[in-house]
Amino acid sequence: MNIKSATAILFGAALAFGCGEDKAEIKAPVATAEAADEIRIVGSSTVYPFSTKVAQEFKNKTGHSVVVESTGSGGGHKLFCEGAGGDTPDVTNSSRRQKKSEFEKCVANGADEVVEVKIGFDGIVLANAIDGAAVDLTLKQVFQAFAKQVPMSDDDCTLRDNPYAKWSDIDASLPDATIEAYGPPPTSGTRDAFVEIAMEGGAKKFACLAALKDEDSGKFKKVSHTLREDGKWIDAGENDNAIVQTLTNTPTAIGVFGYSFLDQNADMVKGALIGAVEPTFENIAGGAYPISRSLFFYLKAGNVDVTDGLKDYALEFTSEEAWGPGGYLEEIGLVPLPDEERAKYRKAVETLTGYSQ
Amino acid sequence: MSQSTSAASVHNSDQALKRLKARKSAESRFRFFGIGAIFAAVLMLGWLLNSIVGTGYTAFYQHYMTIDVELTESIVDPDGVRDPDELRKANFRKIMQEAIYARFPEVTDRKEKIALFKVISASGATDQARQMVYQNPSLVGETLTLSVPTSDDVDQLLKGYIDRNAPEARRKVTDQQIAWVDALKATGEIKSKFNWTFFTATDSRDPELAGIAGAVVGSLMALFVAFVVSVPVGVGAAVYLEEFAPQNRFTDFVEININNLAAVPSIVFGLLGLAVFLNFFGMPRSAPLVGGLVLALMTLPTIIIATRSALRAVSPSIVDGALSLGASHTQAVFHHKVPLAAPGILTGSIIGIAQALGETAPLLMIGMVAFVTEIPSTLTEPASALPVQIFLWSDSAERAWAERTSAAIIVLLTVLITMNAVAIFLRNKLERRW
Numbered sequence: 001m002n003i004k005s006a007t008a009i010l011f012g013a014a015l016a017f018g019c020g021e022d023k024a025e026i027k028a029p030v031a032t033a034e035a036a037d038e039i040r041i042v043g044s045s046t047v048y049p050f051s052t053k054v055a056q057e058f059k060n061k062t063g064h065s066v067v068v069e070s071t072g073s074g075g076g077h078k079l080f081c082e083g084a085g086g087d088t089p090d091v092t093n094s095s096r097r098q099k100k101s102e103f104e105k106c107v108a109n110g111a112d113e114v115v116e117v118k119i120g121f122d123g124i125v126l127a128n129a130i131d132g133a134a135v136d137l138t139l140k141q142v143f144q145a146f147a148k149q150v151p152m153s154d155d156d157c158t159l160r161d162n163p164y165a166k167w168s169d170i171d172a173s174l175p176d177a178t179i180e181a182y183g184p185p186p187t188s189g190t191r192d193a194f195v196e197i198a199m200e201g202g203a204k205k206f207a208c209l210a211a212l213k214d215e216d217s218g219k220f221k222k223v224s225h226t227l228r229e230d231g232k233w234i235d236a237g238e239n240d241n242a243i244v245q246t247l248t249n250t251p252t253a254i255g256v257f258g259y260s261f262l263d264q265n266a267d268m269v270k271g272a273l274i275g276a277v278e279p280t281f282e283n284i285a286g287g288a289y290p291i292s293r294s295l296f297f298y299l300k301a302g303n304v305d306v307t308d309g310l311k312d313y314a315l316e317f318t319s320e321e322a323w324g325p326g327g328y329l330e331e332i333g334l335v336p337l338p339d340e341e342r343a344k345y346r347k348a349v350e351t352l353t354g355y356s357q
Numbered sequence: 358m359s360q361s362t363s364a365a366s367v368h369n370s371d372q373a374l375k376r377l378k379a380r381k382s383a384e385s386r387f388r389f390f391g392i393g394a395i396f397a398a399v400l401m402l403g404w405l406l407n408s409i410v411g412t413g414y415t416a417f418y419q420h421y422m423t424i425d426v427e428l429t430e431s432i433v434d435p436d437g438v439r440d441p442d443e444l445r446k447a448n449f450r451k452i453m454q455e456a457i458y459a460r461f462p463e464v465t466d467r468k469e470k471i472a473l474f475k476v477i478s479a480s481g482a483t484d485q486a487r488q489m490v491y492q493n494p495s496l497v498g499e500t501l502t503l504s505v506p507t508s509d510d511v512d513q514l515l516k517g518y519i520d521r522n523a524p525e526a527r528r529k530v531t532d533q534q535i536a537w538v539d540a541l542k543a544t545g546e547i548k549s550k551f552n553w554t555f556f557t558a559t560d561s562r563d564p565e566l567a568g569i570a571g572a573v574v575g576s577l578m579a580l581f582v583a584f585v586v587s588v589p590v591g592v593g594a595a596v597y598l599e600e601f602a603p604q605n606r607f608t609d610f611v612e613i614n615i616n617n618l619a620a621v622p623s624i625v626f627g628l629l630g631l632a633v634f635l636n637f638f639g640m641p642r643s644a645p646l647v648g649g650l651v652l653a654l655m656t657l658p659t660i661i662i663a664t665r666s667a668l669r670a671v672s673p674s675i676v677d678g679a680l681s682l683g684a685s686h687t688q689a690v691f692h693h694k695v696p697l698a699a700p701g702i703l704t705g706s707i708i709g710i711a712q713a714l715g716e717t718a719p720l721l722m723i724g725m726v727a728f729v730t731e732i733p734s735t736l737t738e739p740a741s742a743l744p745v746q747i748f749l750w751s752d753s754a755e756r757a758w759a760e761r762t763s764a765a766i767i768v769l770l771t772v773l774i775t776m777n778a779v780a781i782f783l784r785n786k787l788e789r790r791w
Contacts, residue, residue, distance in 0.1 A: 038739060040642070042724075045752070048728070049562060049753065049754070051728075052560075052562045052728040053562040053563075055562075055728060055730055056480065056561055056562050056563075056730065057480065059730040059731075060445075060480075060483075060484045060487060060488070061445055061446045061487070062445065062446070063445075065729075065730050065731045065739075066728075066730050067643055067727050067728070067729050067730075067739040068727060068728040069642075069643070069724050069726060069727040069728075070726055070727070070728075070749065071726075087639075130527065238752065239751060239752050240752070240754070241751065241752065241753075241754075241759075260754045261754050263754075264529070264754040264755055264756060265754075265756070266526070266527055266528075266529070267519075267520070267523055267527040267528050267529075321450070326471075328479065328480070331479070332562070332754075333754065
């Protein structure tokens with residue numbers, strides 16, 4: 001009895017399922033060949049929360065299904081530019097502008113009408129625990145604290161391995177605490193923006209490095225983009241919540257993450273002032289806060305005919321109710337564009353005008 | 358006599374007693390370490406469970422507010438045509454704003470009104486009214502009493518996750534919002550209910566509306582595919598390799614590779630899936646079918662290894678007995694050896710599949726790390742998976758995600774424990790002793 005039932009369970013059931021399986025596999029390619037019945041979005045994990053919010057509202061209003069993948073900006077452009085038509089992503093989100101090489105790949109693969117939409121700003125904050133000392137840094141000091149190699153003074157451009165162990169070593173006015181920072185890893189778009197805006201911006205404050213930028217921009221990039229590897233800067237993984245947790249346990253440590261995490265955790269961490277400017281919503285929107293970047297999405301104009309509702313999704317995203325001041329995206333931390341820019345990109349969506357680089 | 362005395366003296370000599378003592382203390386040392394190891398393991402497991410259950414259980418209930426909503430025709434359907442598709446796009450946000458302003462007529466300041474609207478879940482309330490009118494356009498003009506979710510911040514406040522004594526600037530809810538919420542709670546308009554949304558809804562950008570249904574269905578579909586592909590193939594391969602394959606260099610080579618495959622990091626299978634299933638066979642992205650095939654590849658080595666060792670554990674006398682009574686080799690294997698090994702095979706398969714349930718990395722490459730607005734109904738529709746959902750939620754900014762992440766982990770652990778329990782039950786039921 002037992003022996004028979006065991007055989008039945010193992011082979012009978014498995015074979016019966018197996019037959020069903022074959023059919024499913026044959027069906028699969030047919031299903032893809034039909035027109036895409038959902039809007040496919042890939043790209044940046046920074047834009048992901050905004051994109052999913054719009055997707056949700058859009059689904060509620062129209063019933064169209066939307067799939068948003070969080071692949072990172074680079075991964076998003078790669079998938080997006082693989083070709084045109086219903087089998088490829090309709091939209092890619094990006095926390096930086098599309099690179100020339102990526103644009104050219106798009107054109108080469110048939111996706112030649114790409115609509116570029118800037119959706120708003122995102123600040124990158126340096127924060128520490130709410131009970132920690134107040135921090136007020138200049139970009140130059142940020143560079144001195146985190147670069148792998150720094151010049152010792154404005155005139156002497158010989159680069160030395162970063163000698164600063166404490167903040168007070170950089171400037172006597174800074175706290176007498178060990179430099180310790182938790183930030184995003186090199187694979188993250190936040191890291192890209194941090195090194196491009198904060199580190200490059202700080203490096204340029206050294207006259208000799210500014211001169212180097214004109215002479216040999218590659219070398220300048222290497223100097224300004226390489227963060228120290230002696231344990232003072234710690235790649236904390238992609239999870240910003242983990243960084244916030246670490247900061248509350250280590251009051252002297254500084255964390256680097258997106259503004260929305262500061263906004264949501266105002267009871268646990270506080271933002272460092274950069275050049276005496278506080279990272280607030282108003283300061284990022286007004287451009288006073290120096291470390292902020294633009295967020296984008298890119299849409300294939302050619303896919304509007306194959307993917308139902310694609311244009312309506314873009315219109316929903318660029319509606320005042322969504323991305324305008326007081327809109328639902330602002331509620332979850334997107335810093336809106338100024339009026340003229342919103343009008344400009346809205347028009348690009350309405351007319352589906354491709355951009356060029 | 359003299360012999361026994363000499364024997365006693367040998368066993369009682371100082372040296373002998375010393376050796377005895379050393380042996381005994383070695384034994385008690387080992388016992389002590391053993392107990393210590395078990396204690397440490399139990400402690401860590403208890404800690405893990407405690408922290409997950411401790412943060413997660415609050416996600417199983419949620420606060421709702423009862424509110425009278427007037428579906429004003431001039432806002433919802435200004436043209437009076439009652440076209441469902443147009444009604445669906447109407448400005449229900451304004452309807453809900455008016456509804457809550459009507460509850461607190463004394464609030465007139467614009468900023469205060471914005472704060473007041475933040476007591477309820479804007480998208481949750483709006484969508485509830487929206488879908489009701491879409492389903493039944495004749496409701497326009499009527500006044501409904503709805504039970505809408507409160508916003509995640511209010512819910513967190515009422516669950517005690519927001520410190521009321523903290524300075525106002527440091528918390529997500531203002532003093533005034535706390536006063537409104539307390540008033541509503543006192544009159545019974547805000548009530549805590551079991552959070553069905555968590556089990557019936559798909560993923561959402563708003564924690565108070567998010568659920569695991571889509572992810573659970575996606576995971577079950579992927580596991581189904583993984584099971585029906587990997588078990589027959591794995592068991593078949595193992596039976597052939599163990600019982601029928603000639604012993605030569607080629608089979609040795611295959612065997613070594615199977616053992617190596619079991620140790621390959623799971624992301625590699627994701628890359629393989631991307632290259633083979635998506636790029637070569639052109640299967641759809643994000644589909645549970647592809648997810649299942651990738652997970653099947655991943656569990657295959659585990660199943661083959663478990664099956665082979667289960668077959669090896671069957672006493673050779675059984676097969677010899679069958680052969681001596683005239684059974685063919687195939688009959689001996691399939692009538693006797695495989696059924697007797699079945700408990701071990703099943704346990705190995707279920708544990709392999711349970712492992713696959715917890716995988717995120719291979720699903721990343723094939724596009725299942727995604728926000729999907731609908732519960733998938735076929736194997737080729739886009740879907741997410743439970744571990745993916747946990748991963749995505751844990752990375753979200755709002756505080757309310759923390760409890761939902763833990764709650765999703767509780768669900769995942771429950772499924773895993775159930776699967777292992779089934780494995781143990783089947784093993785005990787099918788096991789044959791003699």
